[in-house]
Amino acid sequence: MGLYDWQSALKEALRKNKRDAHNRYLQLATVREDGSPANRTVVFRGFTENSSQLCMVTDLRSEKLAEIALQPMGEACWYFTNTREQFRLRGELTADGASDSVQRRATWGNLSDAAKAQFFWPEPGAPLTSTPSDVPAPELPDTPPNDFVLLLLAAEEVDHLRLRGTPQTRFRSRLVDGLWQATAVNP
């Protein structure tokens, strides 16, 4: 394939769709211990420095982290409503909870207070014993708490479908020996 490159295409989609906050939500699928799929919505929080990985944040106590500890492969599915295009990004997920991680600290610093406060709520998924209004508003620290984890997806395969235009277009990119190879395929 000529000049197609999924990272540029994804950045272009982010730029063209940024007027609607929902375009930063993507669905992230992992594999449960019993082999069945688990899927949920998360917020895209940016790229790692060299743009190779997608960043999300999550709670150390969440089930997705137990799942990726057993099976690190996951897939993100991301639909941009304004430009009508979908990216499916398959690859390895890693959790960064390191206290000396510069990116983890920076990402914490960029969160809204409402997003930060969630990391002080009772254990996600555990039976409800108090209503959120019973939980006192925490003092929000400048450094991330233990339960704050940066979740990174290193794509190995990307499937990009553009619905806009006739004909629709679809590109499939694969990382082969450290280099991306993209192919135009039938939509």
Ligand SMILES: Cc1cc2nc3c(=O)[nH]c(=O)nc-3n(C[C@H](O)[C@H](O)[C@H](O)COP(=O)(O)O)c2cc1C
């Ligand atoms: C719009 C939206 C955005 C969300 N963003 C996140 C997020 O960035 N990180 C996260 O861990 N959960 C996020 N959630 C909650 C997850 O979808 C999910 O319910 C939670 O993480 C528990 O998932 P798990 O039990 O599979 O770990 C979001 C939910 C919605 C509806």
